[in-house]
Amino acid sequence: MATHVKTTINNEAVEFLCEPHESLSSVLRERLHLTGTKEGCTTGDCGACSVMLDDRLVCSCLVLGVETEGMSIDTVEGVAKADKLHPIQEKLLEHAALQCGICTPGIVVSAKALLEKKADPTEEEVRFWLAGNLCRCTGYDKIIRAVLDAASVLREEA
Amino acid sequence: MSGQTSSEYKYIGTRSIRPDGADKVTGRANYGADFFLPGMVHGKILRSPLAHAKILSIDVSAALAMPGVLSIATSEDLPDMNAGTESAGEGEVDFYDFSCNVLAREKVLYHGQAVAAVAATSEAIARSALDKIVVDYEELTPVLDLLGAQKSDSPLLHKNQTTEGPKGKGKTPSNIAKQMMLARGNVDEGFSEADVVVEKTFISPIVHQGYIEPHACVVRTNESNQIDVWCSSQGHFMVRSFMARLLAMDVSNIKVTPLEIGGGFGGKTVIYLEPVAAILSRKAGRPVKMVMDREEVFRATGPGSSSIVKVKVGAKSDGRIVAMEADITLNAGAFKGSPMMPSMMCVFTPYTCPNMKVTGKDVVTNTPKVAAYRAPGAPQSHLAAECVVNEIAKRLNIDPIDLRLLNAVDEGSPTIYGPKFKAIGLKAALTEARSHPHYASALSDNQGRGVACGFWFNVGLQSSATINITESGKAVVITGNPDIGGSRASMALMAAESLGIPLDQIKPIIGDTESVGYNDVTGGSRTTFASGGAVIKAAENLIQDLKRRAAKLMDIDVELVQWIDGQAVAPADLDKKPLSLARLARKAGATGGPLTATATQTARGAGPSFAVNIIDVEVDKETGSVDVKRVTVLQDAGKAIHPSYVEGQMQGGAVQGIGWALNEEFVYNEKGVMENPGFLDYRIPLASDLPMIDTVIIEVPNPGHPYGVRGVGEAPICPPMAAVTSAVNDAIGCGADFQLTELPLSPVKVLDAAEKLMG
Ligand code: FES
Ligand code: FES
Numbered sequence: 024m025a026t027h028v029k030t031t032i033n034n035e036a037v038e039f040l041c042e043p044h045e046s047l048s049s050v051l052r053e054r055l056h057l058t059g060t061k062e063g064c065t066t067g068d069c070g071a072c073s074v075m076l077d078d079r080l081v082c083s084c085l086v087l088g089v090e091t092e093g094m095s096i097d098t099v100e101g102v103a104k105a106d107k108l109h110p111i112q113e114k115l116l117e118h119a120a121l122q123c124g125i126c127t128p129g130i131v132v133s134a135k136a137l138l139e140k141k142a143d144p145t146e147e148e149v150r151f152w153l154a155g156n157l158c159r160c161t162g163y164d165k166i167i168r169a170v171l172d173a174a175s176v177l178r179e180e181a
Numbered sequence: 182m183s184g185q186t187s188s189e190y191k192y193i194g195t196r197s198i199r200p201d202g203a204d205k206v207t208g209r210a211n212y213g214a215d216f217f218l219p220g221m222v223h224g225k226i227l228r229s230p231l232a233h234a235k236i237l238s239i240d241v242s243a244a245l246a247m248p249g250v251l252s253i254a255t256s257e258d259l260p261d262m263n264a265g266t267e268s269a270g271e272g273e274v275d276f277y278d279f280s281c282n283v284l285a286r287e288k289v290l291y292h293g294q295a296v297a298a299v300a301a302t303s304e305a306i307a308r309s310a311l312d313k314i315v316v317d318y319e320e321l322t323p324v325l326d327l328l329g330a331q332k333s334d335s336p337l338l339h340k341n342q343t344t345e346g347p348k349g350k351g352k353t354p355s356n357i358a359k360q361m362m363l364a365r366g367n368v369d370e371g372f373s374e375a376d377v378v379v380e381k382t383f384i385s386p387i388v389h390q391g392y393i394e395p396h397a398c399v400v401r402t403n404e405s406n407q408i409d410v411w412c413s414s415q416g417h418f419m420v421r422s423f424m425a426r427l428l429a430m431d432v433s434n435i436k437v438t439p440l441e442i443g444g445g446f447g448g449k450t451v452i453y454l455e456p457v458a459a460i461l462s463r464k465a466g467r468p469v470k471m472v473m474d475r476e477e478v479f480r481a482t483g484p485g486s487s488s489i490v491k492v493k494v495g496a497k498s499d500g501r502i503v504a505m506e507a508d509i510t511l512n513a514g515a516f517k518g519s520p521m522m523p524s525m526m527c528v529f530t531p532y533t534c535p536n537m538k539v540t541g542k543d544v545v546t547n548t549p550k551v552a553a554y555r556a557p558g559a560p561q562s563h564l565a566a567e568c569v570v571n572e573i574a575k576r577l578n579i580d581p582i583d584l585r586l587l588n589a590v591d592e593g594s595p596t597i598y599g600p601k602f603k604a605i606g607l608k609a610a611l612t613e614a615r616s617h618p619h620y621a622s623a624l625s626d627n628q629g630r631g632v633a634c635g636f637w638f639n640v641g642l643q644s645s646a647t648i649n650i651t652e653s654g655k656a657v658v659i660t661g662n663p664d665i666g667g668s669r670a671s672m673a674l675m676a677a678e679s680l681g682i683p684l685d686q687i688k689p690i691i692g693d694t695e696s697v698g699y700n701d702v703t704g705g706s707r708t709t710f711a712s713g714g715a716v717i718k719a720a721e722n723l724i725q726d727l728k729r730r731a732a733k734l735m736d737i738d739v740e741l742v743q744w745i746d747g748q749a750v751a752p753a754d755l756d757k758k759p760l761s762l763a764r765l766a767r768k769a770g771a772t773g774g775p776l777t778a779t780a781t782q783t784a785r786g787a788g789p790s791f792a793v794n795i796i797d798v799e800v801d802k803e804t805g806s807v808d809v810k811r812v813t814v815l816q817d818a819g820k821a822i823h824p825s826y827v828e829g830q831m832q833g834g835a836v837q838g839i840g841w842a843l844n845e846e847f848v849y850n851e852k853g854v855m856e857n858p859g860f861l862d863y864r865i866p867l868a869s870d871l872p873m874i875d876t877v878i879i880e881v882p883n884p885g886h887p888y889g890v891r892g893v894g895e896a897p898i899c900p901p902m903a904a905v906t907s908a909v910n911d912a913i914g915c916g917a918d919f920q921l922t923e924l925p926l927s928p929v930k931v932l933d934a935a936e937k938l939m940g
Contacts, residue, residue, distance in 0.1 A: 042305070058215035059208015061443070063393040064475040068860035071393055099208035112206035116198050119825030122666035122833060124205035125212055125394045125443025146873075154869035157860060159391045159444050160666060161829055162836030163868040 026089045032057070033101030041088035047081075048072040050088035051098060059099040059128045063157065070156035073129040073136075074098050080136040082155075099128035102135060110180070111135055111173040118169040122160035130156050134170045142178050146171060192677040193888055196825045197684055199670040205441070212441045213397030213413030214472045221399060222251055224454075224461045224471040225307035227297040227314050228481060229289035232323035232547040232853025233336070236287060236316060239297060244313035249306035252464035253314070254298045254457055256284040260429035264341075266518075269422070272553075276426055278516035282550050283427060283456050289318070290338055290515035291549050292854045293480030295453070300461035300469045323547040323853035327489055327512050330356040330546050338515060338545045358517030359543040363525055363597050371504025371536030375495025378504075379572045382491040383565035384923040385902070387512065387847035389484045390554050391837075391865045394443020395475060396482060400458035401468035408435045408459050413442040415449040415663060416702030421694045427456045438693040442663045442703075446837070447553030448483040450704045479858035484847060485554030486511040486519045488561035492528070492569045500579045502534040502570075502588045509541040509562050514550040519543045523638070524558025526598045527899070528566050530636040531607055531791065532588045537597050547853045553704060556637045556895035560838060560902050567633035567903030568910075568919055575917035581632050582615045589634075606817025606881035607634065607791040613877050614793045619813040628799045628810060629912025635792045635899020639892030640705030641784030641885075645698025646715035648676065648723050650776035654763030656680060658716055659692040661700030662708045666833075666894070667826035671709045672716050674822050675888065679720035682747035682762055698781050706892025709822055710883075711784035717887050718780030730772035731760045786885020790896040792816040794835060794904040800912040805932030807843055807909055813875045814900075819883035819891030827893050832874040834897025840866040841898075842905035846925050914938055 025040040032055070041050050046065065051057040051074070063069035065084040072083040075097035083096075102109045108116075111134050121127045130153065137144060137152045144152070149170050150163070158166060204210040241253045264277040280286070285296050297314050301307035322336045329335055337354050344351035346360045372378060398412035408430070414420050417437035425432040442449060454471040462469040473482070488511050495504040507528045511519035521541040529537050574581035589607045596602065614620060614632065624630055647659040658676045662668060669689040677684045700712060724744045731749030732739035735757045743750045749765065751757035760768075769776050797811040814831045821827040844864040848856045857863045882889025902924065909926050910919040913935040920934040 044305070052215075056217065057208075058211065061208075061212065061394070062214065063395070063443075064860050066475065066859055066861070068475075069393055103207050108203065108206065112203075115206050116202040119196065119199070119667065119823070119829055121202075121205055122826070122829050123392070123394070123442060123444040124201075124210060125392075125441075127206055128208040131206060131208075150868040150871070154867040157393055157865060157867065159393050159446070159837070159865060160833045162832035162834075162866075162874050163871055164832045164874045165825070165829060167868065167873070 028089055028092050030091050031095040033097055043087070043089055045088045046084050047086040047088050047091055048083040051083060057098055057100055061125055061128055063125065070133060071126055071129040073132040073156065075132065075136060080133060099131050102131055109135065110176040111170065114169040114173040114176065118165045118172065120161060120165035120169040126156060126158040130166060134173070138174050138177055142174060142181065144174060190678055192674045192684055193820065193822050194824060196823065197670055197674060199667050200673055200689055201664060201669050210441045212394055212443050216399050216411045216440055218399055218401060218468040221468040221470050222300050222302055222465060223304040223307050224298055224300045224458050224469045225304065225311055226295045226457065226477070227311045229285065229292060229294045229296050231289060231318055231320055232292040233321040234289050234318035235321065236285060236289060237319055238317045240315040241297065244299060244310040247306065247310050247313060249302040250299060250310045251302065251467060252300045252461045254284065254460040256286040258460045259284055259427065273518065275517065280427055282516060283453060291547050293549065295457065295481065298457045298461055300465045324356060325546055325548065325849055325853050327487060327510060327544055327546060330544050338547065342517065356545050357542055358513060358545055359521060361521065361525065362540045364538040365597055366536035368504045368506050368536045368538040372495045374503050376498040377573060377576050378493065378495040379569050379576065380493035381569055381919065381922060382489060383568060385488045385561050385564060386924060387484050387487040387548060388841050388845045389479060389863065390446040390448035392444030392446060392448055395473040395478045396454055397472040398455050398458055399468055399470045400455060400462050402459060402463040406434055410435065410437040410455055411440055412437065412455060413440045413449065414452065415442065415445040415665065415704055416700065417663065417694050418661060418700050419450060419702045420452055420455055423452050424455050424459065428459060436693060436695050439663045439691055442665050445665055446555045447557060447704060450553050450702045453482060475860065476858045479863060480855055481549055483552050483554065484549055486513065486551045486558065486561065490562050490565035492565040494569045494573055496573050496577065498577060500577055500584045500587045502532055504536045505529045505532060505534045507539045507562065507566065509539065510544055511558060511561065512548065512551065513543050513545050514548045515545060516550045517543055517545055519551055520553065520558030524562045527559040527636050528562035530596055531585070531590060531634050533590050533594050534588060539597065555834060555837065555898045559635065559637055559899045560841065563633065563635050563899045564902040564906060567900065568906055571631065571907045572917050572919055582611055585634060586611050603884050604881050605789060605791060606879045609879045609881055610791055610793040610815040610817055613879060614795055614815050617795065617813055617877065619795050619811060619875065624797060627802060627912055628797055629908040629910065630795065630797050631904040631907030631911060632793070632795050633900035633903035633907065635896055636789060637706065637895040637899060638789050639710065639787040640707045641711045641787040642701035642705065642707055643783050644700050644712040644715040645779065645781040646712060646719045647697055647777065647779045648719045650762065650766050652766055654761065654766035655686045655688060656682065658687060658689045659697045660712045660716060661692055661697040662703045662712050664691060665703050666830060667823060668708045670826060671713060671822040675713045675716050676720055679717050680724070680747060681744065698779065706894040707787065710787055710886055710890045710892050713890060714784050714886060715780050715782050718782060719778045722780055723776065723778035726776065726778060727762070727765055730765055733772050734760060734768060786883065788819050788883025788885055788891035790817055790891045790893060792896040792900050794900040796901065796904040796908050798905060798908040798912055800909060800931060800935065802935055805928035805935065807926060807931060809839055809871060811872055813877065814897060815877040815879060816893060816896055817879040817881050817891060818893045819886065820880055820889035821878050822888065822890060824878060827878055828876040830893045831876045831897045835874050835901050836866050836871060838898045838901025839905055842902045842924055842926060844925050
């Protein structure tokens with residue numbers, strides 16, 4: 024039996040129907056066509072499906088759609104504001120920190136969560152925070168540099 | 182990271198923002214699984230629970246009767262296929278085997294092989310319908326061991342397969358599909374002259390390309406036998422031709438629209454789902470979407486070959502290498518066709534040594550059919566060759582880079598497979614490595630350093646490009662290779678340079694199989710070289726046309742018109758105003774119609790690329806775990822069109838090689854079931870495992886390309902396994918006798934070796 028769920032997604036009220044077994048990543052992608060959230064494994068190992076759930080960073084493949092009743096979900100689609108990329112997105116592009124780009128949405132969401140918690144992370148802190156976001160293309164070098172660079176931009180803006 | 186703009190060029194060599202960037206950082210870009218059609222239903226694959234068995238019968242009736250189930254496919258739905266290899270794209274293909282790999286016939290040859298498929302109104306229904314399909318198997322003994330498979334009493338995978346050798350086919354059936362030899366000079370004489378000889382065998386496991394995006398497609402068929410496909414792949418033309426062949430259709434009946442690709446590394450130069458989805462769609466009368474899960478990706482796609490490589494090298498006491506011999510065995514998986522040949526051709530290519538002999542075997546086992554993986558076959562053979570060369574250096578007490586410089590190939594050196602090298606950058610890369618601060622830096626306790634070099638040919642093959650000029654004078658550049666790592670950016674840079682117009686006037690796009698001429702796969706590091714070459718040619722054709730039209734408008738002879746910085750310019754004394762591209766575009770109606778130009782080529786002169794690595798590791802003597810401390814990668818890129826994406830290839834390739842050396846491995850139980858089919862247990866490198874990866878781009882222009890481009894995607898994965906293995910052996914104090922010779926260098930193995938050395 025499908026369940027009726029009311030949530031807030033990227034600051035907009037969104038209601039959907041979903042089966043009890045459906046993951047949040049599947050609801051976002053298949054039912055709401057918010058395909059910026061990617062699925063690389065659906066077992067919580069790759070981080071491509073990273074979203075914010077009530078301001079907590081989660082793998083949306085490990086959350087059930089029905090669990091999100093009354094909660095607020097922020098996905099990669101909500102990161103850029105009115106045609107302006109977020110500094111993390113800008114820096115990822117400047118540093119050429121994506122090759123295929125499939126890991127990128129998850130990295131954007133995850134890095135943003137880090138910089139909101141910690142404005143001045145060390146390289147090691149960025150590496151450990153992003154250890155849950157697999158990237159097979161880049162070897163991470165440019166991703167780490169981009170996030171550190173974005174952190175300094177955000178500190179200046181603050 | 183500083184921009185290095187060569188004065189020769191205005192756009193090439195700059196670090197522009199990729200044209201598809203905004204869509205990729207915002208989640209807007211559509212990858213394989215992100216595509217939907219109205220009325221679309223879901224397909225799922227039933228996979229073999231056994232690694233080796235005869236299929237006695239398949240009963241789909243109960244599954245078909247389930248509400249919501251729309252169609253079922255088995256190999257009976259695929260046309261008959263003749264066995265025998267044919268050349269296709271980058272390599273050779275046996276379409277009978279290919280068809281069996283898409284849906285098994287008669288036998289299953291690995292755990293996870295596709296046996297049947299279901300399309301249903303939901304994924305959940307499709308999954309439960311799979312449980313209702315009854316397959317009767319006669320279980321056979323799985324052949325899992327690469328050595329055991331070769332024994333005459335081993336169970337056979339294919340009863341009709343005999344060994345193909347240099348002198349034709351063997352008489353008795355065998356799991357050895359092919360046996361080859363390459364040689365020059367006389368190795369026996371070489372070894373008899375040598376002052377020092379080292380012989381050692383290195384083993385590497387089955388590994389996966391590990392792209393983060395699982396295979397996915399949507400296929401729609403219609404009543405007049407047209408098929409539309411949307412999928413991610415390393416070549417939509419490849420998808421079209423393979424589908425046509427497997428479904429016995431003409432390519433013109435199939436249109437493939439490429440979606441963004443989430444990594445491939447060679448693993449998406451073949452297809453698995455698309456023909457099955459086409460059958461399901463035809464039978465159901467509905468579009469069918471199929472998406473693999475990660476476990477399916479591990480069990481039934483890729484992987485790269487496991488290997489046993491014995492290398493013997495002899496050198497004079499002054500360091501001159503006088504004999505090199507290798508015996509390479511590669512696992513093909515369930516069907517013949519490992520990258521044995523390239524593995525053999527690459528193994529000693531960095532060296533001038535006059536006496537070489539390389540033998541190779543292609544062996545089938547009950548594991549998934551291997552697919553190309555970045556410089557297919559080369560990392561495995563380089564692992565052995567480069568480690569043995571490092572041992573020689575240690576025995577002779579010569580610096581390993583000096584030893585390589587003494588023996589390195591250069592312009593004019595012959596290769597074991599025939600042609601002589603044109604300009605190449607191996608010596609330049611080695612020289613830079615020798616003087617790099619990394620190489621002079623001190624090591625601490627429990628640390629070790631390894632160096633290695635690597636070689637990959639790179640290919641050219643067929644490419645097409647079209648440039649359409651908009652009414653406003655902008656250039657839409659259409660190519661036909663999926664953008665796997667920033668190729669739109671490099672196409673735009675080459676088009677801007679050739680046309681002399683700013684980058685923001687260029688819009689590079691990737692056409693579907695019907696809107697641009699044929700293109701071979703995105704593989705062999707060919708895209709920037711060959712498709713870029715087609716773009717440059719198309720731009721030249723366009724400029725010819727623009728000059729003709731300008732001449733008409735200026736009313737002068739076409740010979741007098743020059744194309745300079747995006748404008749048609751007449752000689753100064755004629756007092757004619759230059760005509761910009763925008764102006765010529767506006768006037769196109771009056772000068773002969775819309776502006777468009779096309780070029781195609783079978784690209785020749787792909788410049789080979791050499792890479793050199795310096796890698797430092799630290800071994801924890803308590804746990805045996807290895808920490809990668811410092812990595813410097815150097816590579817000849819010919820000309821780096823977009824230096825950041827060249828560095829990205831170098832860094833990504835190095836890290837894949839590091840993962841291959843330290844963590845990655847398919848673990849099978851005795852039944853032939855992979856026990857680690859997920860990213861938790863098949864551990865690819867994480868951000869926290871690594872240091873920064875320093876890059877040094879060497880630019881020895883490739884004479885076969887207008888801007889000197891060499892392919893850069895594959896060479897970077899050739900040296901790291903040997904560099905890491907040498908570094909770990911160094912760190913535990915092996916001296917000139919490496920004890921760790923089997924990958925991955927897991928903590929258990931490292932600890933064992935370290936303890937043995939300590940006595
Ligand atoms: S898809 Fe959720 S972690 Fe991989
Ligand atoms: S850019 Fe391809 S996985 Fe990260």
